[in-house]
Amino acid sequence: MSLDTQSPGLLAEPQAVQATADGGTRLALRGDLLDFTHQPEWGAIESDAVRFREDHWLLIEDGRIVGAQPGSLAPDASWTRHDHRGRLILPGFIDTHVHSPQLDVIASHGTELLDWLNTYTFPAEKRYANLVEAETGAARFADALLAHGTTSAVVFPTVHKVSADALFAAARERGMRLITGKVLMDRHSPDGLRDEAPDFGARDCVDLIDRWHGVDRLAYAVTVRFAPTSSPGQLAMAGQLCTSMPGLYMQTHLAENRAEVKWVHELFPDARSYLDVYERAGLLNARAVFAHGIWLDDDDRALLRDSRAQIAHSPSSNLFLGSGLFNWRAADEANVRVSIATDVGGGTSLSLQRTIADAYKVQALQGERLTAWRGLHAATLGAAAGLSLNEEIGSLSEGCTADVCVWDWTQGSVAQRRHELARNLHERVFAWLTLSDERNLVTAYVRGIARYER
Known part of the structure; x- marks a missing residue:
């Protein structure tokens, strides 16, 4: 691959992906999958709207998400596999x-x-x-x-x-x-x-x-x-x-x-x-x-x-x-x-993480506490639904376009320590939203093609 020398990390040429016998492409990303099935309730720390699949393969074929499976079940050699165990995978x-x-x-x-x-x-x-x-x-x-x-x-x-x-x-x-x-x-x-x-x-x-x-x-x-x-x-x-x-x-x-x-x-x-x-x-x-x-x-x-x-x-x-x-x-x-x-x-x-962190502060000044779920939903599935595009973007559901980003959970010793001490998933994600930014981004895929890579 070649890199755009004007913009470090941005891929001037698409990253190679395994081609199938009929000319299609298959890509499998392993990591912690997080998205939403519907809008979380206001103020709820525990919500059935949250879909978290720790250590799973996200399967992408011809630019669309076709499924997910546990990390222990590795896809066969017809898939280009990228192992991001210990990293967070979100919709773009x-x-x-x-x-x-x-x-x-x-x-x-x-x-x-x-x-x-x-x-x-x-x-x-x-x-x-x-x-x-x-x-x-x-x-x-x-x-x-x-x-x-x-x-x-x-x-x-x-x-x-x-x-x-x-x-x-x-x-x-x-x-x-x-x-x-x-x-x-x-x-x-x-x-x-x-x-x-x-x-x-x-x-x-x-x-x-x-x-x-x-x-x-x-x-x-x-x-x-x-x-x-x-x-x-x-x-x-x-x-x-x-x-x-x-x-x-x-x-x-x-x-x-x-x-x-x-x-x-x-x-x-x-x-x-x-x-x-x-x-x-x-x-x-x-x-x-x-x-x-x-x-x-x-x-x-x-x-x-x-x-x-x-x-x-x-x-x-x-x-x-x-x-x-x-x-x-x-x-x-x-x-x-x-x-x-x-x-x-x-x-x-x-950075939408920084923006969500500011949204939390705006609500706190009014006596409200914005959850990580509600903030993150508003930047993914909620935004897609508002644009009538929730069948295409904002989710890791089957059939959606594979606009997907891989993130480090932490950057630096302070974030790492906070991550280690988190008592539940919401604490982990809230700390990530509050402490992370674009420096945590590993790869950004658009239609299953890597368009940015750190």
Whole structure:
């Protein structure tokens, strides 16, 4: 195999796998298999939703999971075997809200949301009008996701058509499940980052949909930046796209920051709430992903429940920008779907372990205790279910695509000691979530092909 010298650990060529007589491929991974069969109960340490198969072989044929068997029952020589005894094997993570161009501004100091956009984000995004910048940035971003154990994502590029094109192409080259679409903005944004009336960016959206939606593992998301940067005419156009083309996703931001919520009320005085702006435009549906959703009321949560839309909870970003504390328990009691998201670059890491650890802290500040199960579920099967992709990703069940990551349980003496003293499985996994990050990643497989190897 050859390694990409620009990105250590990322495989420029797929790893060789044993071929069968009919030309298929068989791969067997041995380790501790952990996934979920359904959503764990809030606060439950013991849950029948957790499926833990210690020291098992995970069997992968032609890029799909075909079964599992105890480690003592080794597959025959027709399988390429990788023995990871003593390591953790999980479904690839699913990041439901992240900005590809914002790798350029991650860890920038000193602003809240609206200042963050004007000071850091918009200047960075202007660069992606350039083809070379867009392609280089897309490749960097896709490789960074894989190096953090994320194999699927819902992504904001920029307003430029070329940035979405480049992102789709980079994901397709790596075999990844990716949902994205060009950002829609036609007001309250700088020159070079606006769609123009009367088209409102519709032609670019349709061209991208025709080219990429449903190709391999790619899907298009109608991508409204947030209500303040779209005129009523553009919001209406986005809603028409969603209703006229079944199967499209929709992604936007919702009620992240108190100043933002106040601004939305001033811009849309007839709307009952921030969410109501989107509902009136036809953007509230079962394929809608709303990032943040901090400043909501019971009526908003009821609308989200009834529409089966999801909130992409972004705790690291919320803490870093001082946006507020998401009330996960209230969402849970209202039966609102919640996934977990890094929101890089407001978020400070593409690591979903770090993000889940921050989600625990956000809940602790409100008197709640997020379990390892609920956090991990929200980054795997829960996220997949929210995207109607739970038959494909987020699980180690038979028939699922083999997006699989192998992790070290520990890195370093502190984590090793904590692991040794853990009294039960939940303690082991919670310590892993709290103390681990991308440095624990051994291999990331996409469709059964190693795309990252430490």
